[in-house]
Amino acid sequence: xxxxxLRTLLENxxxxxYAISIEDASPQELFQALAQVVKYAxxxxxxxxxxxxxxxxxxxxxxxxxxFLPGKMLKSNLLSLDLLTIAEDVLHExxxxxxxxxxxxxxxxxxxxxxxxxxxxxxxxLASLALPGNGNGIRYKYGLFKxxxxxxxxxxxxxxxxxxxxVWEVRKxxxxxxxHFGGNVYLQENEAGKLKPVYEGGFTWRxxxxxxxxxxxxxxxxxxxxxxxxxxxxxxxxxYATLESRQALENLTAVLYPDDSNETGRRTRxxxxxxxxxxxIQSILRYYKKMNRPMDQMSEKIAIHINDxxxxxxxxxxxRLLVDEEEMAWEQAWATTLKVxxxxxxxxxxxxxxxxxxxxxxxxxxxxxxIIEEIDRRFIAGLEKVHPCDLLNRTRIISDGQVHxxxxxxxxxxxxxxxxxxxxxxxxxxxxHDFYVIYPARFNNKTNGIAQRRWLQLANRPLTKVLxxxxxxxxxxxxxxxxLLKNYQDDASVLEAIAxxxxxxxxxxxxxxxxxxxxxxxxxxxxxxxxxxxxxxKRQLLxxxxxxxxxxxxxxxxxxxxxxxxxxxxxxxxxxxxxxxxIIKVINETAAMxxxxxxxxxxxxxxxxxxxxxxxxxxxxxxxxxSEQISLASKEASGTSNMKLMLNGAVTVATLDGANIEIxxxxxxxxxxxxxxxEEEVYRYYAEKNYSAYSYYENDTTLQRVVNAFVxxxxxxxxxxxxEIFDSLIKYNDEYFLLRDFEAYCDAxxxxxxxxxxxxxxxxxxxxxxxxAGKFTADKTVQQYAEDIWQIEPLFAHVKDPxxxxxxxxxx
Numbered sequence: 001x002x003x004x005x006l007r008t009l010l011e012n013x014x015x016x017x018y019a020i021s022i023e024d025a026s027p028q029e030l031f032q033a034l035a036q037v038v039k040y041a042x043x044x045x046x047x048x049x050x051x052x053x054x055x056x057x058x059x060x061x062x063x064x065x066x067x068f069l070p071g072k073m074l075k076s077n078l079l080s081l082d083l084l085t086i087a088e089d090v091l092h093e094x095x096x097x098x099x100x101x102x103x104x105x106x107x108x109x110x111x112x113x114x115x116x117x118x119x120x121x122x123x124x125x126l127a128s129l130a131l132p133g134n135g136n137g138i139r140y141k142y143g144l145f146k147x148x149x150x151x152x153x154x155x156x157x158x159x160x161x162x163x164x165x166x167v168w169e170v171r172k173x174x175x176x177x178x179x180h181f182g183g184n185v186y187l188q189e190n191e192a193g194k195l196k197p198v199y200e201g202g203f204t205w206r207x208x209x210x211x212x213x214x215x216x217x218x219x220x221x222x223x224x225x226x227x228x229x230x231x232x233x234x235x236x237x238x239x240y241a242t243l244e245s246r247q248a249l250e251n252l253t254a255v256l257y258p259d260d261s262n263e264t265g266r267r268t269r270x271x272x273x274x275x276x277x278x279x280x281i282q283s284i285l286r287y288y289k290k291m292n293r294p295m296d297q298m299s300e301k302i303a304i305h306i307n308d309x310x311x312x313x314x315x316x317x318x319x320r321l322l323v324d325e326e327e328m329a330w331e332q333a334w335a336t337t338l339k340v341x342x343x344x345x346x347x348x349x350x351x352x353x354x355x356x357x358x359x360x361x362x363x364x365x366x367x368x369x370x371i372i373e374e375i376d377r378r379f380i381a382g383l384e385k386v387h388p389c390d391l392l393n394r395t396r397i398i399s400d401g402q403v404h405x406x407x408x409x410x411x412x413x414x415x416x417x418x419x420x421x422x423x424x425x426x427x428x429x430x431x432x433h434d435f436y437v438i439y440p441a442r443f444n445n446k447t448n449g450i451a452q453r454r455w456l457q458l459a460n461r462p463l464t465k466v467l468x469x470x471x472x473x474x475x476x477x478x479x480x481x482x483x484l485l486k487n488y489q490d491d492a493s494v495l496e497a498i499a500x501x502x503x504x505x506x507x508x509x510x511x512x513x514x515x516x517x518x519x520x521x522x523x524x525x526x527x528x529x530x531x532x533x534x535x536x537x538k539r540q541l542l543x544x545x546x547x548x549x550x551x552x553x554x555x556x557x558x559x560x561x562x563x564x565x566x567x568x569x570x571x572x573x574x575x576x577x578x579x580x581x582x583i584i585k586v587i588n589e590t591a592a593m594x595x596x597x598x599x600x601x602x603x604x605x606x607x608x609x610x611x612x613x614x615x616x617x618x619x620x621x622x623x624x625x626x627s628e629q630i631s632l633a634s635k636e637a638s639g640t641s642n643m644k645l646m647l648n649g650a651v652t653v654a655t656l657d658g659a660n661i662e663i664x665x666x667x668x669x670x671x672x673x674x675x676x677x678x679e680e681e682v683y684r685y686y687a688e689k690n691y692s693a694y695s696y697y698e699n700d701t702t703l704q705r706v707v708n709a710f711v712x713x714x715x716x717x718x719x720x721x722x723x724e725i726f727d728s729l730i731k732y733n734d735e736y737f738l739l740r741d742f743e744a745y746c747d748a749x750x751x752x753x754x755x756x757x758x759x760x761x762x763x764x765x766x767x768x769x770x771x772x773a774g775k776f777t778a779d780k781t782v783q784q785y786a787e788d789i790w791q792i793e794p795l796f797a798h799v800k801d802p803x804x805x806x807x808x809x810x811x812x
Contacts, residue, residue: 002086014029017036038083049222059792060133063135064314067119068137069112069116071108071454077215079217080215080453123214124453125449127216137228138256147610147611153588170210181204181205183201205232209227210228218477281318302340306342309345312409315408316368348423348430355404356402397411416439419448421662422658426679448778452475452647455648459648463648479773480777482773483774495760509623516609519605524564526564526626526756532571532639534580534583535573541738544583545707550565554601555597558603585721590606591608624645627650633676635736646769652672675748710725
């Protein structure tokens with residue numbers, strides 16, 4: 001598309017939408033109009049992709065996830081259509097920047113953190129590799145929540161991201177399906193002598209899909225992200241005439257992760273999980289029937305992936321449809337389900353492996369409970385002569401009055417994978433060891449990856465230009481070509497160009513901080529970044545303790561040699577996670593104390609940016625000098641912020657946890673600051689039960705000064721929160737070993753300070769991080785899923801380079 005044609009289409013779009021000339025359009029109106037032009041540009045390819053897949057009966061994967069975090073889509077879609085530069089030029093001629101127009105777009109508030117962003121990176125990679133893979137999730141009206149800080153406290157406000165509609169989605173009224181909840185179910189023989197379920201009572205709601213195109217990078221391939229919204233069935237409008245009855249229905253797809261600290265919230269969350277699972281499976285089955293193939297051959301054309309335990313009900317729901325609706329024999333239905341389903345485990349934290357009370361599932365999903373009960377019974381019966389009873393009792397789905405969703409996902413899937421080598425090894429050796437004994441061949445590893453297109457090409461235009469000028473642009477399609485940059489590690493001009501790109505990004509972030517926080521920060525300071533969910537195991541508190549140590553040292557000796565630092569946090573705490581919210585309060589009050597202390601001469605600044613999301617990450621990550629990846633070893637499944645920050649030239653301070661180990665192996669010890677306990681040492685403490693937090697506190701005066709600051713009045717305004725944190729460390733023996741790792745962490749930070757002041761060495765370390773980041777591309781991860789688990793192929797498997805395959809050129 002030429003610049004002239006794009007301008008003409010944009011002018012027509014503005015006129016059709018608003019009946020005004022293009023010169024009079026506001027940035028918001030230009031965004032809506034430009035988005036319509038973009039949709040016009042990809043509509044034909046989207047239709048052709050779907051038609052071709054059905055005509056060729058090509059196998060497709062369906063990725064079920066309760067979270068998706070796509071971020072803003074205008075610039076991403078323009079990039080994929082190769083229209084980004086043209087759009088910038090057109091808008092520049094109108095006296096407005098593309099950035100200004102894109103800023104008016106709302107983030108799709110469909111996720112919380114790494115789980116949702118990983119799902120969206122996978123959507124990007126699937127399409128960019130021309131692999132037929134679609135997303136299935138929930139169209140939340142308010143998403144997670146909008147975070148505000150009031151007096152240092154996190155306050156949750158509704159994130160009304162759909163207030164102006166969502167220009168990218170297409171409502172598919174004709175594809176709506178019914179979802180049944182509650183009542184009683186019993187089995188009765190029909191005329192043919194087969195047992196059929198009979199439903200009494202309960203209620204049926206309507207799931208309506210909204211489809212969003214997932215564009216491949218400059219290859220005309222488009223997949224679909226299908227998100228489901230709840231509505232009243234048209235025949236039952238009268239039942240929902242009151243505000244109260246409407247509210248219960250609308251709550252179902254109102255927010256991600258309803259508060260599970262009360263019965264109503266837990267019930268809503270369970271209903272959410274069944275709602276999007278049942279809707280998605282019904283939709284897939286309807287599509288499969290168009291192929292006129294036998295039901296027991298479904299696995300040849302359909303792969304369903306369970307992303308964490310939230311969609312584990314995929315297994316009993318597919319069984320329900322095959323047994324109850326399609327009248328397959330149980331054994332045949334189970335064999336089919338097993339071949340269709342696969343499961344990714346994202347955690348080793350026991351509390352994150354979902355469990356539901358038996359009574360709740362019986363009440364809310366009675367037919368699901370009956371099927372789960374039968375799966376559990378047959379699991380035990382089939383293996384009781386092979387494995388000891390105590391092992392089977394530890395692995396059964398229903399035990400202690402609860403339904404264990406991870407056990408269901410494992411028993412009903414042909415593949416179970418972890419998301420980093422250490423994580424997968426721990427699943428086999430510790431967390432899921434009993435299942436590994438039973439099903440050793442099902443377990444495998446798929447280390448997470450990220451979409452370099454968004455996290456470098458879009459988020460960091462200055463660095464992208466340096467890379468393109470230095471190594472060419474093949475890395476846009478083949479991220480591992482970033483390794484070509486290693487040839488320039490001694491090239492002074494390239495090192496300087498990369499450093500200058502970093503400086504531009506730091507200036508931009510400093511301007512943003514001043515505009516949004518009223519705080520001036522020095523772009524020549526070290527920008528030290530920790531951006532991730534606020535959770536005790538991620539140890540934002542350890543970061544804060546080191547900040548306090550530096551602060552006390554700077555006050556005691558203002559003339560000591562120390563390069564200024566800006567510590568930047570971005571994180572949300574779950575609304576019911578009181579301890580995490582206390583840490584947020586203490587960080588904010590510490591920031592207020594340090595930022596306004598003239599004694600330390602601006603050597604330290606602390607910034608906690610509100611409402612961390614994809615768009616904010618795109619501002620922070622390119623500007624980061626230091627990447628904080630400091631979770632307790634063995635707790636972080638993988639991490640992906642570590643990969644994004646590395647890609648943008650930040651140097652990592654890390655424990656040997658999750659994918660940090662693979663990052664260390666890729667770049668070498670000299671290019672990363674490793675510290676702290678290893679996974680083996682952590683598990684030794686667990687086994688020997690001999691960890692004493694107090695002994696570390698008692699024997700280290702520096703540590704005493706830092707920990708006492710939470711309760712001795714040093715930090716104003718944290719009397720309750722400070723005591724809670726102090727008690728967690730001393731009284732309750734420091735669950736995540738912060739005091740044990742404190743000295744090692746401070747040493748690693750000191751190494752960072754020394755390295756940064758050696759300007760040439762720092763530039764080279766930064767370059768080596770960028771050059772090795774291509775190994776952690778989601779393209780590679782998704783290709784492994786496609787080959788090893790889903791057995792799907794590119795839409796045009798006969799075309800050697802799927803990036804250049806055109807639907808219009810290859811219809812035959």
